[in-house]
Amino acid sequence: MRKLSQSRHQYPVRPLCRLLGISVQGYYKHNDTSSELDILAASIVLFCMYVRENEHLPKSGCRELYELCRERFKDKFTIGRDKFYNILRSNGLMLRRTKYRPRTTYSGHGYRLYEDLINTAPKFKPVRNGPLVVCDITYVYTLEGFAYLSLVTDAYSRYIVGHCLSRTLGTEGPLNAINQAIDTYHRYGINISNMIHHSDRGIQYASKEYTKTLLSNNIRISMTQIGDPLHNALAERMNNTLKNGWLFNDGNLTFEQAQEAISKSIEMYNNARPHKALGMKTPMEILTGKSVNPLMNYKHN
Structure with a gap:
């Protein structure tokens, strides 16, 4: 035409x-x-x-x-x-998505680096609650910029025993998370003496204040020896599960709103979400032997 x-x-x-x-x-x-x-x-x-x-x-x-x-x-x-x-x-008017991922691990510090007690031959596998926790820090998008979520997960039950959202990458966030984890174990009567704490070699986990807290609670320290995420695979999976499964990482929440949303998400993860690796039981069921799934309170009107 x-x-x-x-x-x-x-x-x-x-x-x-x-x-x-x-x-x-x-x-x-x-x-x-x-x-x-x-x-x-x-x-x-x-x-x-x-x-x-x-x-x-x-x-x-x-x-x-x-x-x-x-x-x-x-x-x-x-x-x-x-x-x-x-x-x-x-006409070249599509926005280019630039996915900037802030660095959360800085291992070029002068603190002591501990040996890896997990990625051994044979690989260490816990057979009950308490012998091993895995820890990591991940970023969260908020209206105020990046915030940083510290997670402590029981490797046997997959229960998130401690967490903390911080505005900075300082030691305070991970320290609050591990103290919360220790309180959780005490509350459920789980012995953590000689427990292994596994993390990357970041400055937060290697700092004097953090390692002092672990050692004073008779917790053994384990660190990855290389930058391979597979050497802390469970912790990495926990980051992805939370961030991809719940709606707190879209950048449309304030820091306080993100804190509240994360707490609710972790509560649902621990108590309501069936886990394939746990035989479709919830982490709470494995940790305590009891099912308190809040979704079962649903009543049809």
């Missing part, structure tokens, strides 16, 4: 339509529609560039732009979402 339109000054439209086997009315209707779509597409591009100006909404996403265009052009906005995205894509 475009070539036919370009040739109409040289050749009559009607004979060309007969030659191509299309009606004159069909040609003009298509030509007018194409012109309208071209005008709409150009208008969309200009408007979206205006919206993305620095003083307006420079990081507005496709969904926001789509809704703004619907409001702007009203009845003239006759295209669907897919066509709209194609217009943005063909």
